[in-house]
Amino acid sequence: MTTETLVFDSKQELLTTAAARFVDLVTRAQAERGVASVVLTGGSNGIGILSTLAADSGSIDWSRVDIYWGDDRFVPADDPERNSGQAREALLDKVPVDPGRVFPMAPSDGPFGDDIDAAAADYAAILAGRSSDGVAPHFDLHLLGMGGEGHINSLFPHRPATLETEKSVVAVEDSPKPPPRRITLTLPVVNRARSVWFLVAGADKAEAVAAAHAGADPADWPCAGAHGTEETLWFLDDAAAGKLD
Numbered sequence: 001m002t003t004e005t006l007v008f009d010s011k012q013e014l015l016t017t018a019a020a021r022f023v024d025l026v027t028r029a030q031a032e033r034g035v036a037s038v039v040l041t042g043g044s045n046g047i048g049i050l051s052t053l054a055a056d057s058g059s060i061d062w063s064r065v066d067i068y069w070g071d072d073r074f075v076p077a078d079d080p081e082r083n084s085g086q087a088r089e090a091l092l093d094k095v096p097v098d099p100g101r102v103f104p105m106a107p108s109d110g111p112f113g114d115d116i117d118a119a120a121a122d123y124a125a126i127l128a129g130r131s132s133d134g135v136a137p138h139f140d141l142h143l144l145g146m147g148g149e150g151h152i153n154s155l156f157p158h159r160p161a162t163l164e165t166e167k168s169v170v171a172v173e174d175s176p177k178p179p180p181r182r183i184t185l186t187l188p189v190v191n192r193a194r195s196v197w198f199l200v201a202g203a204d205k206a207e208a209v210a211a212a213h214a215g216a217d218p219a220d221w222p223c224a225g226a227h228g229t230e231e232t233l234w235f236l237d238d239a240a241a242g243k244l245d
């Protein structure tokens with residue numbers, strides 16, 4: 001497993017390079033396995049890479065990409081806070097994805113109504129059903145944004161979701177960052193991905209970046225607990241890299 005950290009002069013340069021490498025990774029996975037599987041994330045850079053890909057997604061055959069989410073906000077489907085809605089607007093409505101290969105988490109006005117535990121269990125069942133071992137796929141790529149306190153997906157410091165070792169998907173009822181109700185993949189499932197990429201910009205993230213690079217306890221800094229089985233790649237701007245040695 002390799003870990004690499006790339007530092008860029010600007011956020012746009014970071015996103016342009018990440019998008020180009022996304023095209024390479026997906027194209028290679030499709031050549032090797034027929035279908036590529038990617039886990040999208042929300043937040044500024046999680047959506048930023050999708051907007052960059054909308055402008056140029058090179059040789060990707062979008063009809064052969066399985067698309068999952070690392071987390072989403074448990075709000076109505078048309079709420080602008082939905083990570084999946086933002087991803088559709090930024091990219092998925094603009095490229096020829098196969099709707100049968102796009103797997104959003106259920107919203108609060110979906111088939112499970114307000115039952116967030118049922119919605120989380122449904123996503124776990126979707127992942128299990130698409131896996132070779134009844135747990136979850138070995139995704140080709142899991143994209144991650146990160147909060148200043150080191151949260152990834154909806155895994156916040158010292159919360160039960162972050163410490164979960166059995167379940168693949170859990171409900172979060174009290175996210176410190178609004179909105180409070182979310183559904184998230186857990187660290188054991190994030191860590192099934194061949195490649196885990198962090199897309200991080202801004203000085204407010206520098207302490208968390210440094211903690212993860214120093215091997216901090218994931219309970220304190222959840223970002224420190226995410227690793228790809230083949231590759232962990234940090235895309236940072238200068239400010240986010242500001243506290244690295």
Ligand SMILES: O=C1O[C@H](COP(=O)(O)O)[C@@H](O)[C@H](O)[C@H]1O
Binds near residue numbers: 043072083145151
């Ligand atoms: O709440 C969330 O935040 C993170 C990071 O967002 P950012 O705007 O600070 O980059 C995001 O990756 C996650 O999916 C989202 O739900």
